[in-house]
Amino acid sequence: MLTAQPIFTIRCELEGIMSLGQTPLGERRIINILGGPVTGPKLNGRVLPGGADWQIIRADGAADIQARYTIETDAGARILVSSEGLRHGPPEVMARLARGENVDPTLYYFRTVMRFETAEPAVDWMNRILAIAHGQREARAVKLDVYEVL
Template sequence: MTLPTPILEPVADLTVFVATPIEAGQVTGLNSRGRRRIIPITGGKVTGQLSGTVLPGGADFQIVVSDTCADLDARYLLQLDNGEHVFVMNRALRRGSVEDIAKLVRGEPVDPAAIYFRCAPTFEVSSPALAWLTESLFVGTGARFPDRVEMRFFRVM
């Protein structure tokens, strides 16, 4: 028996504009392990198989676990060109050198190749035509810039 090797199908490119991060401080408790940072999402654009806009009002709820690594949990709403909505829950891991992560925190540009930024988005939809978004696994890659995050989502086939 030969098991199939997964293939990545490009689904969407996102540009997500962000506001100044809110540093909420060190968090404690059973499931907490770092500094809480919240980054408001102010809008954006989606292109590819999905096409539309990123609506303002979402946020990336980060736990900064060290000077080199952050656990990201972004939640935001897409409005597609046909008027349909897609709610995105995107878990990600971002890591890099101490120097490069410090530059990102200061809002300075960093070469995306120097940062490991991978994500696993999941979706909620109300349209039967978009049910395929809830019936497959997705992965992605991203890059943080001073005013935005750019991502590419792939469906695992």
């Protein structure tokens, strides 16, 4: 039986969407990550500025998401995060998100699979887990509730 336990929540501020236009795979977009708090039962710290979210908006309207960024714990450990996921929903809901409206996250699907890499012994347990995040897109931020898959 698959179970999961909460490890932290991220609320990360984002720059505006930079669209590279229609490529053979779909509309290619890049969203730079500005940073924000990380709080939870197993980890506290902040997302450092400098990461990015690379997206392809597919022909079916789904956003194929690949993000890489760094978390720095309150104790100074640095953790590389690699995240891949999907965000999709009814066209009218996705249009509201595109306009920057706050939309109830139960109206759309936003999930990512996360892996971590660190050299810090205090958090090296993260090198050996997979995590699943349930996301919520805000106008200029993203909120991710992150769970370790047990």
